Amino acid sequence: xSEPMNEQREIDEVSGVETVGHEWDGIKELNTxxxxxxxxxxxxxxVWSLGYWVAYPAIPLIDSYTTGMLGxxxxxxxxxxxxxxxxxxxxxxxxxxxASLEEIRTDSDLLEFALAGGRSAFMVNCSQCHGSGAQxxxxxxxxxxxxxxxxxxxxxxxxxxxxxARNDVDDDxxxxxxxxxxDDEILDTKEIADVTQYVLKLSGQDHQSDEALSGxxxxxxxxxxxxxxxxxxxxDAGAPSLNxxxxxxxxSPESITKTIxxxxxxxxxxxxxxxDDVTVKxxxxxxxxxxxxx
Amino acid sequence: xxxxxxxxxxxxxxxxxxxxYKKRVKIHPKRVNGTFRSLKWGLxxxxxxxxxxxxxxxxxxxxxxxxxxxxxxxxxxxxxFFFIEIWPQEIYYLAGLLIIAGIGLFLVTSLVGRAWCGYxxxxxxxxxxxxVVERFVEGDRAxxxxxxxxxxxxxxxxxxxxxxxLWTVISIGTGGAWVFYYADAPTLAxxxxxxxxxxxxxxxxxVLSFTTLTLGGLMREQVCTxxxxxxxxxxxxxxxxxxxxxxxxxxxxxxxxxRKGDSWDQRGDCVDCKACVVACPMGIDIRDGQQxxxxxxxxxxxxxxxxxxxxxxxxxxxxYDSLANADRRAKDQxxxxxxxxxxxxxxxxxLVIVAAGMLAALLLRSDLDINVLHDRNPLFTAxxxxxxxxxFTFKILNKSREQRTFSITAEGIDDLSLKLVxxxxxxxxxxxxxxxxxxxxxxxxxxxxxxxSAITSNAQSLRLILTEIxxxxxxxxxxxxxxxxx
Numbered sequence: 161x162s163e164p165m166n167e168q169r170e171i172d173e174v175s176g177v178e179t180v181g182h183e184w185d186g187i188k189e190l191n192t193x194x195x196x197x198x199x200x201x202x203x204x205x206x207v208w209s210l211g212y213w214v215a216y217p218a219i220p221l222i223d224s225y226t227t228g229m230l231g232x233x234x235x236x237x238x239x240x241x242x243x244x245x246x247x248x249x250x251x252x253x254x255x256x257x258x259a260s261l262e263e264i265r266t267d268s269d270l271l272e273f274a275l276a277g278g279r280s281a282f283m284v285n286c287s288q289c290h291g292s293g294a295q296x297x298x299x300x301x302x303x304x305x306x307x308x309x310x311x312x313x314x315x316x317x318x319x320x321x322x323x324x325a326r327n328d329v330d331d332d333x334x335x336x337x338x339x340x341x342x343d344d345e346i347l348d349t350k351e352i353a354d355v356t357q358y359v360l361k362l363s364g365q366d367h368q369s370d371e372a373l374s375g376x377x378x379x380x381x382x383x384x385x386x387x388x389x390x391x392x393x394x395x396d397a398g399a400p401s402l403n404x405x406x407x408x409x410x411x412s413p414e415s416i417t418k419t420i421x422x423x424x425x426x427x428x429x430x431x432x433x434x435x436d437d438v439t440v441k442x443x444x445x446x447x448x449x450x451x452x453x454x
Numbered sequence: 455x456x457x458x459x460x461x462x463x464x465x466x467x468x469x470x471x472x473x474x475y476k477k478r479v480k481i482h483p484k485r486v487n488g489t490f491r492s493l494k495w496g497l498x499x500x501x502x503x504x505x506x507x508x509x510x511x512x513x514x515x516x517x518x519x520x521x522x523x524x525x526x527x528x529x530x531x532x533x534x535f536f537f538i539e540i541w542p543q544e545i546y547y548l549a550g551l552l553i554i555a556g557i558g559l560f561l562v563t564s565l566v567g568r569a570w571c572g573y574x575x576x577x578x579x580x581x582x583x584x585x586v587v588e589r590f591v592e593g594d595r596a597x598x599x600x601x602x603x604x605x606x607x608x609x610x611x612x613x614x615x616x617x618x619x620l621w622t623v624i625s626i627g628t629g630g631a632w633v634f635y636y637a638d639a640p641t642l643a644x645x646x647x648x649x650x651x652x653x654x655x656x657x658x659x660x661v662l663s664f665t666t667l668t669l670g671g672l673m674r675e676q677v678c679t680x681x682x683x684x685x686x687x688x689x690x691x692x693x694x695x696x697x698x699x700x701x702x703x704x705x706x707x708x709x710x711x712x713r714k715g716d717s718w719d720q721r722g723d724c725v726d727c728k729a730c731v732v733a734c735p736m737g738i739d740i741r742d743g744q745q746x747x748x749x750x751x752x753x754x755x756x757x758x759x760x761x762x763x764x765x766x767x768x769x770x771x772x773x774y775d776s777l778a779n780a781d782r783r784a785k786d787q788x789x790x791x792x793x794x795x796x797x798x799x800x801x802x803x804x805l806v807i808v809a810a811g812m813l814a815a816l817l818l819r820s821d822l823d824i825n826v827l828h829d830r831n832p833l834f835t836a837x838x839x840x841x842x843x844x845x846f847t848f849k850i851l852n853k854s855r856e857q858r859t860f861s862i863t864a865e866g867i868d869d870l871s872l873k874l875v876x877x878x879x880x881x882x883x884x885x886x887x888x889x890x891x892x893x894x895x896x897x898x899x900x901x902x903x904x905x906x907s908a909i910t911s912n913a914q915s916l917r918l919i920l921t922e923i924x925x926x927x928x929x930x931x932x933x934x935x936x937x938x939x940x
Binding site: 175190406450 | 473474829831835838839845896897
């Protein structure tokens with residue numbers, strides 16, 4: 161500012177507008193105040209914000225915040241929306257509760273609702289171990305295929321989801337315990353190698369016939385009690401079938417040897433205490449629908 | 455021949471007058487009568503009629519379906535337009551419609567300039583309507599100017615209140631008509647009256663009433679000049695052969711005032727009465743030549759023609775003409791309008807092609823469609839006996855009003871077997887059957903299994919075929935059957 165403020169007002173020649181007197185490198189700032197409508201909206205916003213501070217949560221305190229006179233909370237709003245959503249679903253949930261699993265499977269409306277709920281419950285609770293497409297991983301069964309450790313009917317699936325396997329929570333959980341044949345000094349490494357060759361033979365893979373032949377005798381003594389003579393397994397004993405192409409821990413000779421030597425056992429939580437009955441039903445129908453259901 | 459009044463008026467939006475820092479000067483357009491004014495009245499009644507009447511038209515679609523001819527049904531996700539019913543999956547019809555509207559606008563603009571702006575744009579139509587009200591309450595131009603200048607008085611306040619009252623009624627009517635496109639009009643009308651309509655209906659009416667009143671009543675020409683991009687865009691569609699409203703300066707100049715008995719020698723036909731300026735709702739002087747502000751409403755043509763008749767000169771001193779034509783006239787050549795030009799032919803050609811495509815798509819529109827999604831995770835499942843299974847989400851869109859039954863079959867891979875999960879997997883049948891309810895999209899889980907011996911590569915092409923049992927109508931979906939690496 162080169163000139164005192166009380167000097168005569170300066171009018172810009174080109175635009176005919178008064179200048180504010182500020183000058184930068186010969187360019188003078190025109191006095192063009194913000195429009196009145198804008199200014200009044202700005203003042204109105206200030207007044208509005210005062211009211212807003214009083215009415216709504218506004219100021220953070222050390223370990224809480226001012227809640228406002230209206231007592232509004234977005235968390236409570238979400239809770240209310242959840243309650244409303246539950247109410248909207250109540251009739252369908254109730255009909256699922258009253259229907260048997262088989263009735264749900266054969267009624268297209270019930271099935272549609274059960275599958276939708278089952279899919280989302282699966283994503284939240286099951287996909288961590290079984291994968292988002294229930295495709296499974298080593299040690300976590302693929303639920304799309306047709307081999308079931310504990311049975312693949314609707315009722316068996318529902319039981320497995322409710323009680324789980326080998327957990328400490330539920331006394332009704334599925335339970336099976338394969339001996340660790342090497343660690344427990346039941347078999348030596350040679351015998352285990354022979355049994356491995358026999359198991360490869362059972363599942364139709366490449367194997368060495370001589371060793372498989374001697375492995376067969378060991379298998380009959382030590383394994384057939386649970387896995388059956390032909391290796392077809394026993395669901396009641398929790399012994400998986402060994403004569404097909406599906407392997408929970410891998411079907412390579414190394415993997416089979418490792419399983420026989422050290423044993424393996426997975427754990428599944430009991431979902432009965434965690435999820436409500438209808439959700440477990442939806443999950444059972446959903447898992448059954450993936451393709452392997454019996 | 456009478457004396458011609460000269461109006462004391464400045465074209466407030468003349469380029470030299472339009473200082474960026476200047477406040478808006480209110481325009482008081484004077485009422486004119488004539489050919490184009492009559493055309494505009496007709497178009498106003500026609501366009502407003504379409505807007506207000508359309509939602510009330512009925513169209514029988516049979517039981518269970520809405521009987522409103524034009525209805526955008528968001529909750530049910532359907533758009534009804536007379537005999538056409540569009541699902542969200544067919545939103546490309548809307549794209550086609552917008553393309554047709556766009557190209558149509560290009561064609562009209564290249565032929566006759568800003569006809570959209572001058573005659574059909576809602577901003578123009580509603581501004582015109584609001585001006586009718588203003589004239590009715592406050593009188594014509596001179597009276598309105600007097601009233602605006604006068605100090606506040608009871609009579610002035612009364613007039614302003616009446617005007618704003620009528621404007622508000624029109625605005626609420628405008629916003630009110632809009633919501634009827636989105637719900638059953640008679641039902642919603644009753645709800646609105648009884649104050650139990652959805653909040654969104656009242657909110658929509660409120661917002662649209664406000665914008666109608668503001669844009670049409672208060673802002674008027676500023677919307678066209680400062681807010682609307684279209685006046686600036688359409689310059690690229692016009693060329694020197696496009697028709698537009700022009701002042702024939704070769705005939706009009708030199709202009710000067712005219713008194714009864716004066717000679718027409720040594721002067722132009724323009725009597726400088728400024729009737730064209732007072733009639734202009736945009737506040738310009740058409741005699742200054744082409745201007746961005748001009749919406750070609752043609753009211754100056756009517757105003758000038760009336761004056762020319764009074765002074766006994768030919769009409770058309772201000773007239774629709776092309777700039778190239780004006781040049782030709784200036785060189786004493788014969789003037790003619792060229793409608794058929796490269797540009798108009800291209801626009802018309804594209805318009806015909808798009809319209810024909812749309813029409814064909816509409817006529818061939820099937821009431822049956824499928825959407826098939828291959829499972830992505832897992833891509834395939836190996837079964838205990840070595841078979842490979844693929845899962846699909848099979849969606850059937852039954853757009854008819856009847857329940858329909860279909861069979862699903864597959865082609866392309868030997869020994870493939872299909873199974874449907876759910877109510878209809880009647881294992882006694884060799885092919886799966888499904889029943890789809892009327893006017894519904896239903897989703898099924900389809901499992902395709904192939905023996906290991908028939909797997910030749912990790913991706914084999916497969917066609918899934920949906921066949922309607924009664925009509926034998928088929929829809930085919932080509933996909934891939936995924937398997938392990940070979």
